[in-house]
Amino acid sequence: MATTPPARRLIGLSTKMYFSQSHNREVTQGFLTHLSSITAESLSDVDIFIIPDFVSLTETINLLKSSPVPIWPGAQDCHWEDSGAFTGEVSPAVLSEVGVKIVEVGHAERRRLFGEDDATVAKKAAAVSRNGMIPLVCIGEQTRGDIGVAVDECQTQVEAVMGGVPSTAEVALAYEPVWAIGASEPAGEEHVLRVVEGIRRLDCVKSRRGVTRVVYGGSAGPGLYERLKTGLDGLFLGRFGHDPERFVKTIREVAEA
Numbered sequence: 001m002a003t004t005p006p007a008r009r010l011i012g013l014s015t016k017m018y019f020s021q022s023h024n025r026e027v028t029q030g031f032l033t034h035l036s037s038i039t040a041e042s043l044s045d046v047d048i049f050i051i052p053d054f055v056s057l058t059e060t061i062n063l064l065k066s067s068p069v070p071i072w073p074g075a076q077d078c079h080w081e082d083s084g085a086f087t088g089e090v091s092p093a094v095l096s097e098v099g100v101k102i103v104e105v106g107h108a109e110r111r112r113l114f115g116e117d118d119a120t121v122a123k124k125a126a127a128v129s130r131n132g133m134i135p136l137v138c139i140g141e142q143t144r145g146d147i148g149v150a151v152d153e154c155q156t157q158v159e160a161v162m163g164g165v166p167s168t169a170e171v172a173l174a175y176e177p178v179w180a181i182g183a184s185e186p187a188g189e190e191h192v193l194r195v196v197e198g199i200r201r202l203d204c205v206k207s208r209r210g211v212t213r214v215v216y217g218g219s220a221g222p223g224l225y226e227r228l229k230t231g232l233d234g235l236f237l238g239r240f241g242h243d244p245e246r247f248v249k250t251i252r253e254v255a256e257a
């Protein structure tokens with residue numbers, strides 16, 4: 001059976017590279033408007049994050065300051081060093097300085113399109129943690145199929161990261177089966193629950209002293225969390241959170257499930 005998740009849930013959205021800056025502004029403002037229809041009390045056990053593109057990040061941070069509940073600003077990636085001659089890269093120290101709380105590392109698109117391997121992802125996760133932020137480590141199997149194969153693929157990815165992040169530090173794992181990203185519907189709940197159960201049983205996860213939350217991503221949206229709540233701590237949305245009303249609906253579902 002699935003293990004009992006920790007009390008606080010986690011839900012967030014990445015806009016990847018879909019939006020213009022003006023559209024990001026409209027969506028963020030729309031999100032805050034819809035969020036104001038929910039009482040702060042009903043959101044007291046959930047952490048919410050928004051991850052815009054880098055150019056829109058500081059503007060988003062300022063917009064989120066008017067939220068009645070804390071919304072964590074996030075980043076889609078970072079470098080593993082805090083400073084230096086790394087043209088085009090983004091420093092985790094600067095992300096922390098401007099108020100970022102959570103940073104994605106190892107997204108499937110970074111691994112596939114930009115050649116990031118487990119060692120690179122581990123260095124980035126360590127850098128995020130060293131700078132006082134939470135690494136949101138994206139993991140997942142390449143192809144749809146056997147549960148055991150999926151857990152094995154995730155195990156390699158998780159072990160690499162946990163080797164570089166202190167056991168006491170908070171880590172969030174985003175289980176995103178690669179085949180379910182950008183699809184028309186999420187992976188089936190039985191598949192997700194069984195793979196996540198396997199991930200939680202890994203020694204490098206079980207033995208941690210810091211909080212380790214596991215969220216699901218890959219065509220996630222409204223109506224999904226009710227089916228995953230026994231084994232998942234929350235959701236990580238992409239396209240199906242672009243509409244602020246749908247994103248807030250999903251937040252409400254995660255908070256109330």
Ligand SMILES: O=C[C@H](O)COP(=O)(O)O
Binds near residue numbers: 176180182217
């Ligand atoms: O970063 C988010 C995930 O990759 C999911 O994206 P998606 O919901 O558009 O498939």
